[in-house]
Amino acid sequence: MVMGTSTRTLNIGIIGFGPFAQFLAETMIKQDHVVRATSRSDYSALLGPKFFRDMEEFMKVGHDVIMICTSILSVSEVVKSIPFHCLKKPTLFADVLSVKEHPRQILLQEVPEDSDVVCTHPMFGPESGKDGWNGLNFMYERVRVRDEDVCSRFLNIFESEGCKMIEMTCEEHDRLAAQSQFVTHTIGRILSEMQITNTPIDTKGFEKLVQVKENTANDSLDLYTGLFIHNRFAKQQMKNLEHALERVKGSLEASMKNEDGHN
Amino acid sequence: MVMGTSTRTLNIGIIGFGPFAQFLAETMIKQDHVVRATSRSDYSALLGPKFFRDMEEFMKVGHDVIMICTSILSVSEVVKSIPFHCLKKPTLFADVLSVKEHPRQILLQEVPEDSDVVCTHPMFGPESGKDGWNGLNFMYERVRVRDEDVCSRFLNIFESEGCKMIEMTCEEHDRLAAQSQFVTHTIGRILSEMQITNTPIDTKGFEKLVQVKENTANDSLDLYTGLFIHNRFAKQQMKNLEHALERVKGSLEASMKNEDGHN
Numbered sequence A, B: 001m002v003m004g005t006s007t008r009t010l011n012i013g014i015i016g017f018g019p020f021a022q023f024l025a026e027t028m029i030k031q032d033h034v035v036r037a038t039s040r041s042d043y044s045a046l047l048g049p050k051f052f053r054d055m056e057e058f059m060k061v062g063h064d065v066i067m068i069c070t071s072i073l074s075v076s077e078v079v080k081s082i083p084f085h086c087l088k089k090p091t092l093f094a095d096v097l098s099v100k101e102h103p104r105q106i107l108l109q110e111v112p113e114d115s116d117v118v119c120t121h122p123m124f125g126p127e128s129g130k131d132g133w134n135g136l137n138f139m140y141e142r143v144r145v146r147d148e149d150v151c152s153r154f155l156n157i158f159e160s161e162g163c164k165m166i167e168m169t170c171e172e173h174d175r176l177a178a179q180s181q182f183v184t185h186t187i188g189r190i191l192s193e194m195q196i197t198n199t200p201i202d203t204k205g206f207e208k209l210v211q212v213k214e215n216t217a218n219d220s221l222d223l224y225t226g227l228f229i230h231n232r233f234a235k236q237q238m239k240n241l242e243h244a245l246e247r248v249k250g251s252l253e254a255s256m257k258n259e260d261g262h263n
């Protein structure tokens, strides 16, 4: 029983303890994993994981997994500043960034050869996952995995909550996420700029758009900017969106002329 | 009992028997109203209401309510061609168009002085209302009502199904619907043009956008064009949407420059 518990319990170190990391840590602690965290800002006043202000001390703990949970825009700087020489043993590095080719490349470049790398993207956040993770999508690529046991125990954190586990290359992820998640965030930010709000005569469709707007507004602007700058497929989707708007507008203007001629 | 039934049952004539009229007629028939219909196309093969190919014969029936359910683009032409001289008695004219100032003006202009006018907009369609109308919004303006009894029996068709009844001027409706429904249809059509579809890694937000796209695609292009041409507040919303997209894009481009300078 004690043995069983110890093989299932992971020592998880989190680098970057912002809103999303705190949200993930809650479930990890609930599952009896031992969570420790470090971040640019000081979160030592927060309940939950033990917080390390000093990165070297944090690295010396001997984590099974180090989870990179920093913003997309800062990941390169953050990973390059990790004192890898303090690692006590080969460790699994797992990232949860919303773009995947970019952290994959950085981790492969920076993480010591004897440590493993898994790139993941939980396709949900503090809002859409607030009632549990059952049925929500979780994407991952086993980029460089030798310690299968630690890697599957890490993935099992999500699988055991009911996530739909999707194994996929980081490239394929970025291609699909540009069409789906990046477009969603863009529409949400457009609706924010338009300051749309509920009316007494909402349709069901409009209610959905208000929800998309509100969920997007909760995420940081850094996150959205990161989706654009570090997903090489995003620029094309922005162009597609602009052209689609032009075509829709063009067809309205054409039928307007038709109507005028008609009357 | 027989008397009770006869006071509650309405003779309803429908002009314009397209998808939305057929959807409404189903519930009216379920509620034991007597429904008759006429339309540009021949729907006499359909089960349900008795169908009249001849508009004069249709008008001679002696309906309590004549419901105008034709497209926004054709309503002017259709109402002007109604043989009002065939009416046997004062009748309530009710429209269900998705814009409201336009039909209101036409009905006030064309409907004989001794007949009543109520302008309504059920804020749902065959898709969003397929599991019943409970909790869905129903907007109306009593434009010219003397026969309170017939008008409330007509409105009760919707109220008794659980609709949220919202009394509002046609002007206020058009102002709000331009911000909500027109924007929703525009986003839906943009997403259609982009050919977005579900992916294996959908977020909840993206799933909502796919639903908005699919519901919009089910509605006719005439309906969307009508929302734009005959709601005087729609053009401004189209401009707002374009400017919002420009601002979102501008802020991405600015942070991209920042990042470039930074690295």
Ligand SMILES: NC(=O)c1ccc[n+]([C@@H]2O[C@H](COP(=O)([O-])OP(=O)(O)OC[C@H]3O[C@@H](n4cnc5c(N)ncnc54)[C@H](OP(=O)(O)O)[C@@H]3O)[C@@H](O)[C@H]2O)c1
Binding pocket: A015, A016, A017, A018, A019, A020, A021, A039, A040, A041, A042, A069, A070, A071, A072, A074, A077, A078, A096, A097, A098, A099, A121, A122, A123, A124, A125, A126, A219, A220, A222, A223
């Ligand atoms: N929110 C979601 O729904 C969601 C879902 C899936 C994946 N993700 C991914 O999870 C990661 C965290 O997301 P988030 O929602 O918490 O917000 P975020 O704004 O994307 O990232 C905030 C985190 O980045 C750190 N950070 C930002 N700039 C930094 C810098 N210059 N140097 C060092 N650290 C820096 C912050 O540290 P301090 O707090 O210490 O300042 C904080 O830990 C992102 O990569 C995001 O793409 C988020």
Ligand SMILES: NC(=O)c1ccc[n+]([C@@H]2O[C@H](COP(=O)([O-])OP(=O)(O)OC[C@H]3O[C@@H](n4cnc5c(N)ncnc54)[C@H](OP(=O)(O)O)[C@@H]3O)[C@@H](O)[C@H]2O)c1
Binding pocket: B015, B016, B017, B018, B019, B020, B021, B039, B040, B041, B042, B069, B070, B071, B072, B074, B077, B078, B096, B097, B098, B099, B121, B122, B123, B124, B125, B126, B219, B220, B222, B223
């Ligand atoms: N669909 C919805 O969810 C919804 C919701 C609320 C309100 N509405 C309103 O309900 C009305 C009907 O909508 P709909 O969805 O059925 O589709 P629609 O495309 O807006 O209208 C179709 C109806 O208009 C008639 N029509 C079109 N052009 C005509 C013309 N030149 N001359 C005579 N009749 C013509 C059609 O007659 P034939 O079929 O005989 O050709 C059909 O009855 C519209 O005003 C719409 O705004 C629709």
